[in-house]
Amino acid sequence: MASTGLSSSNSSSSSYDLSFKILLIGDSGVGKSSLLVTFISNSVEDLSPTIGVDFKIKLLTVGGKKLKLTIWDTAGQERFRTLTSSYYRGAQGIVLVYDVTRRETFTDLSDIWAKEVELYSTNQDCVKMLVGNKVDKESERVVSKEEGMTLAEELGSLFLECSARTRENVEQCFEELALKIMEVPSLLEEGSAVGKRNILKQKQVHHTSGGGCCS
Amino acid sequence: MFNSTSGNNKKRVPDWLNSSLWSSSPPPPPASPSPKSSPNDVVADRGVKSTPATSAKSSVQKAEASKYEPPAPAPPKVAVTAPPAVVVRAEAPKVEAQDLLGSQGRYYSSEDDEEDGARSNVDAVADTASEASAAVTVSSPVSAARPASSAAEDISRQAQLLQELSRKVINMGELRRLASQGIPDGAGIRATVWKLLLGYLPCDRSLWSSELAKKRSQYEHFKEELLMNPSEITRRLEKSSLKNDELDGEDKGFLSRSEITHDEHPLSLGKTSIWNQFFQDTEVIEQIDRDVNRTHPDMNFFSGDSSFAKSNQDSLRNILIVFAKLNPGIRYVQGMNEILAPLFYVFRSDPNEENAVSAEADTFFCFVELLSGFRDHFCQQLDNSVVGIRSTITRLSLLLKEHDEELWRHLEMTTKVNPQFYAFRWITLLLTQEFNFADSLFIWDTLLSDPEGLQETLLRICCAMLIIIRRRLLAGDFTANLKLLQHYPPTNISHLLYVANKLRTHPAG
Numbered sequence: 034m035a036s037t038g039l040s041s042s043n044s045s046s047s048s049y050d051l052s053f054k055i056l057l058i059g060d061s062g063v064g065k066s067s068l069l070v071t072f073i074s075n076s077v078e079d080l081s082p083t084i085g086v087d088f089k090i091k092l093l094t095v096g097g098k099k100l101k102l103t104i105w106d107t108a109g110q111e112r113f114r115t116l117t118s119s120y121y122r123g124a125q126g127i128v129l130v131y132d133v134t135r136r137e138t139f140t141d142l143s144d145i146w147a148k149e150v151e152l153y154s155t156n157q158d159c160v161k162m163l164v165g166n167k168v169d170k171e172s173e174r175v176v177s178k179e180e181g182m183t184l185a186e187e188l189g190s191l192f193l194e195c196s197a198r199t200r201e202n203v204e205q206c207f208e209e210l211a212l213k214i215m216e217v218p219s220l221l222e223e224g225s226a227v228g229k230r231n232i233l234k235q236k237q238v239h240h241t242s243g244g245g246c247c248s
Numbered sequence: 249m250f251n252s253t254s255g256n257n258k259k260r261v262p263d264w265l266n267s268s269l270w271s272s273s274p275p276p277p278p279a280s281p282s283p284k285s286s287p288n289d290v291v292a293d294r295g296v297k298s299t300p301a302t303s304a305k306s307s308v309q310k311a312e313a314s315k316y317e318p319p320a321p322a323p324p325k326v327a328v329t330a331p332p333a334v335v336v337r338a339e340a341p342k343v344e345a346q347d348l349l350g351s352q353g354r355y356y357s358s359e360d361d362e363e364d365g366a367r368s369n370v371d372a373v374a375d376t377a378s379e380a381s382a383a384v385t386v387s388s389p390v391s392a393a394r395p396a397s398s399a400a401e402d403i404s405r406q407a408q409l410l411q412e413l414s415r416k417v418i419n420m421g422e423l424r425r426l427a428s429q430g431i432p433d434g435a436g437i438r439a440t441v442w443k444l445l446l447g448y449l450p451c452d453r454s455l456w457s458s459e460l461a462k463k464r465s466q467y468e469h470f471k472e473e474l475l476m477n478p479s480e481i482t483r484r485l486e487k488s489s490l491k492n493d494e495l496d497g498e499d500k501g502f503l504s505r506s507e508i509t510h511d512e513h514p515l516s517l518g519k520t521s522i523w524n525q526f527f528q529d530t531e532v533i534e535q536i537d538r539d540v541n542r543t544h545p546d547m548n549f550f551s552g553d554s555s556f557a558k559s560n561q562d563s564l565r566n567i568l569i570v571f572a573k574l575n576p577g578i579r580y581v582q583g584m585n586e587i588l589a590p591l592f593y594v595f596r597s598d599p600n601e602e603n604a605v606s607a608e609a610d611t612f613f614c615f616v617e618l619l620s621g622f623r624d625h626f627c628q629q630l631d632n633s634v635v636g637i638r639s640t641i642t643r644l645s646l647l648l649k650e651h652d653e654e655l656w657r658h659l660e661m662t663t664k665v666n667p668q669f670y671a672f673r674w675i676t677l678l679l680t681q682e683f684n685f686a687d688s689l690f691i692w693d694t695l696l697s698d699p700e701g702l703q704e705t706l707l708r709i710c711c712a713m714l715i716i717i718r719r720r721l722l723a724g725d726f727t728a729n730l731k732l733l734q735h736y737p738p739t740n741i742s743h744l745l746y747v748a749n750k751l752r753t754h755p756a757g
Contacts, residue, residue, distance in 0.1 A: 062538040079545030084583045085672035110582045112628045
């Protein structure tokens with residue numbers, strides 16, 4: 034329903050302490066959009082492939098702080114990679130997703146995606162999270178949890194296995210990432226700068242409500 | 249799965265699109281789904297067709313829209329009739345509307361005028377449009393909010409189109425003019441008209457049957473050649489070499505071993521090996537499979553466990569594989585499935601059974617034709633060239649700047665919304681993901697028929713999409729604007745096309 038649009042326009046104007054930009058990357062069909070939709074709307078849906086980039090907002094409270102996460106969901110197919118580069122700019126967190134039932138999606142993370150991150154991420158301290166999705170299909174699993182943990186260690190990233198379909202670990206994924214981001218002083222500073230601007234802007238809006246916007 | 253409860257309103261599909269009766273009216277050979285209990289009268293009267301369902305839905309959408317967007321120009325739902333969009337070029341039957349509109353002189357809403365006087369141009373044509381149509385509309389209540397037009401008008405346009413289609417040699421100019429006003433669903437008109445517009449059917453009717461037969465057999469040929477797996481190819485090679493051997497070896501009385509060249513061994517690493525090719529293809533085919541399976545997951549026509557949906561998915565899959573193999577420079581790019589879907593849906597739903605059965609072949613050629621106009625958008629190597637997607641997005645940006653500089657400045661300078669973030673999908677997918685399916689078809693009628701060509705028309709419509717929500721955009725920050733543009737609100741399509749049409753000539757100012 035259009036209520037998502039409504040609640041978000043409300044939420045984007047409601048107050049928050051910190052604002053972070055999160056990027057979702059990984060091969061096509063690993064379930065990036067499904068993870069995000071599950072996280073945002075608590076519903077499990079069948080989705081069309083993402084073309085270009087999709088953008089969603091989630092407000093949540095983590096560690097006593099009100100957070101606004103703007104999450105950028107990217108297209109997985111190689112064709113779109115020349116365009117993805119601009120999405121990395123300013124991201125404080127990057128979620129690298131693979132499908133535990135398709136090995137190539139796992140190997141592509143180290144062969145391709147981790148390199149993209151190095152190349153395009155503008156944030157030295159940016160927090161990474163490795164996510165093995167589709168653990169509900171246990172019988173089809175080809176990438177073990179241990180392998181996932183090993184790769185996470187190599188990449189210096191957090192690690193979780195989850196299922197967008199059963200919702201297992203989906204919220205944890207974003208919450209842990211947010212917590213970790215808040216532990217990094219430089220990122221925390223970036224996030225709170227936006228938060229302050231937001232509060233300031235809200236005051237202005239209240240003062241000038243009804244006025245023209247381009248004065 | 250979550251067919252009707254999808255939380256995504258822009259993709260909401262009207263019930264009539266999902267009616268199996270509707271989509272497979274003359275039961276086609278691939279087992280069609282068990283007819284659902286959809287009311288017969290909806291299907292029976294093609295003239296009035298879907299309108300009850302559609303209008304109910306879209307008036308709800310509209311109600312929602314206006315609820316969320318008080319300042320937006322959401323016209324009163326009773327009044328949405330004539331696509332004044334095209335009135336400019338159309339003669340009958342909307343003379344009154346034309347006059348009314350003409351007398352308006354310029355076209356932004358009175359609200360806007362009060363608010364900020366002679367602001368740039370084009371906001372809120374809806375107000376004038378709805379005024380105009382209010383004056384004309386006395387149509388049946390059922391058809392109230394169908395963006396296309398009133399049922400009565402649908403019927404008259406349907407008659408005009410049918411008349412045009414019955415000519416010995418079709419007048420393409422006239423056909424374009426009629427089609428650009430939206431093609432009424434039913435009687436397979438849209439299928440035939442799209443085939444003509446895409447140049448798949450020649451203007452001369454007497455050539456249709458031979459042309460179709462030729463193309464359809466050609467496609468069967470492609471499939472035979474290209475969808476065969478390597479062991480089949482090897483087997484055939486063996487067979488043919490065996491034949492030669494039989495000829496040579498007849499006298500000698502022994503069978504020679506069949507020759508499989510080193511290159512054609514499955515473990516060969518040679519680049520030319522059919523097996524190497526096969527493994528590469530497998531990757532593409534897996535990608536195609538994944539995407540075909542999630543094409544319009546909210547429509548029974550494309551999705552679900554019915555054999556009808558399965559056979560439709562198979563057709564999409566075949567077309568995409570054949571295309572990928574015939575076009576190694578592009579192969580398969582995500583999103584092609586989305587562009588294919590409307591074509592296949594329309595052709596497969598043709599009440600003419602012969603056409604419906606050959607929908608796959610017809611769709612293939614029309615898809616090739618459609619893509620030929622903007623295939624460069626799918627080509628990564630051309631992203632930064634003048635024909636690539638970036639350059640097309642820049643053209644959209646310039647078009648907006650030309651028509652509404654204030655909005656352009658706010659979007660790109662003030663809120664820093666890179667047009668690529670939303671327009672990439674709008675343009676590469678020909679707006680198929682921004683509106684519900686029925687509305688997309690309506691937009692495509694215009695895209696395919698406009699004499700200015702698909703790309704120009706598409707850019708004008710995209711620009712109009714920005715302009716008709718300019719007020720919300722001007723009030724929004726980066727986040728609000730990007731969200732709004734990535735999840736475009738339900739819109740009166742006639743109004744959108746009307747504004748787009750206004751952008752054709754330089755507005756008087």
